[in-house]
Amino acid sequence: MGELTERKFSVLAYSIARRGDRQPAGGSSESESFALQEDENPAFQRCVEDIRTYLVASRGKTEEERLQYSESLNRAVLGFEEERIRFVAIINDQLAKRRMNHIVPSNRRYATLAEAVFAEVIGLNVLELLLRDRDGLEEIQVVGKDIFEVRGGKATPSPHKFQHLKEVERIQQNLVLFNNEVINPRKRWAEVSLRDGSRVTLTGFGFTAEPTMTIRFYTMRYYNLQTLCQPEYETIDEKIKTVLLCLLRSCFNMVVIGPTNSGKTNLIKALIAELPDHERIVTIESRYELMLKRDFPNKNIIEYEVSEDDEHHCGNQAFKLALRQSPKRICHAEIRDDDANVYVRACTRGHEGSITSVHVNELEDAPDAITDMCMLDGRGMNPGRLTKRITEYVTQIGFEMGMAGGRRKLLRIGEYGYENGEVKVRDIVRYDFASGAWQFPERFSGRAVLRMMKYDPDGCRILREMGMVDSC
Incomplete structure (x- = not known):
């Protein structure tokens, strides 16, 4: 024995x-x-x-x-x-x-x-x-x-x-x-x-x-926009923080681009940290990276971890379930081929204020990249009309992250528009490598201002005082 x-x-x-x-x-x-x-x-x-x-x-x-x-x-x-x-x-x-x-x-x-x-x-x-x-x-x-x-x-x-x-x-x-x-x-x-x-x-x-x-590793630190303004980070400054808060409250759909280790996750977490705790947020990731419920235990968050090798737990299935769970916003860690169409539908059917990331070199490339993913499922869609729809409803605001002077920086904030059959990006904020400071080349469009007035009139007036919008 x-x-x-x-x-x-x-x-x-x-x-x-x-x-x-x-x-x-x-x-x-x-x-x-x-x-x-x-x-x-x-x-x-x-x-x-x-x-x-x-x-x-x-x-x-x-x-x-x-x-x-x-x-x-x-x-x-x-x-x-x-x-x-x-x-x-x-x-x-x-x-x-x-x-x-x-x-x-x-x-x-x-x-x-x-x-x-x-x-x-x-x-x-x-x-x-x-x-x-x-x-x-x-x-x-x-x-x-x-x-x-x-x-x-x-x-x-x-x-x-x-x-x-x-x-x-x-x-x-x-x-x-x-x-x-x-x-x-x-x-x-x-x-x-x-x-x-x-x-x-x-x-x-x-x-x-x-x-x-x-x-x-995924840091246990608590990130919010004020943290990213601190001297040890300098990812943004106070003026940019004010802009980001108004964009959040105005429920723009946002997209983040940037290379690995450029601070995309930190920015997304900092943005979510500023949202009211009662707002229902659904996150969809291939690996738990954001760890929102861990860092924000009081927030109304559902976190999905998906596997594209398992049809019962793939991104498509997660989206279908998520849309039935009354989300206010959807945070999709990265748009992939199989779930691009579902994310586009979510952003155009009432889930305003959602955020995702996509692997492209420039903000201008994001709508076309998402269009290409949507076209892969073989549906008979008009690519021009689809790109216009994505530009106007899915990638309304774009953020570009990168490294500058050994620090992670928000290099660019752009407002998307579709003009004469082409994707246009209005440079609201751009980091100048020569001077080591942020510049504000253009103002928000009239369409963006109308949205700000609808959702965040006080924030819009602050941006007007800062010279970021023409009128409110």
């Missing part, structure tokens, strides 16, 4: 078995050579393997206890603090019983031997050292053994580095296993999430030349 108990299923054992059995695509000799390299600290590696073997053995006498143990191990890998503390304590106890506390870790930056062993067996290896200092850390980028840290939108080489590629692959296998995902020769990539919602993108041998990991 005892022998049978020892052979019960163990999550960690299964993970190790998968790592041991899996060969790199194409039988990569490079991966094998790294795996066979002799470690510089054999005593520490023997210690790690002893503790790993101990943890592999199923804990508990009953099936329920073993399931609880596996769940705790799962949560420790994904970053749940209580379980991580528990397993560090278990490791520390075993080190004391085995009289191993004299062993020096390969990396001496860990506070204790138990923490170093935890990082090797359960945690994220050397990345644990980076995670201790999360202040300002936006991304961790791993390419082979090399690590880069992204802070303030800029990637710099990390002082830390993996010793072997097998360490990267071990972390990949743990993460996909405990996220019910897979990365193997048939599927050489995966996307998973850590406990705090941080997104991890993984690629393996055969898809990329070396295994990679990109961990994108």
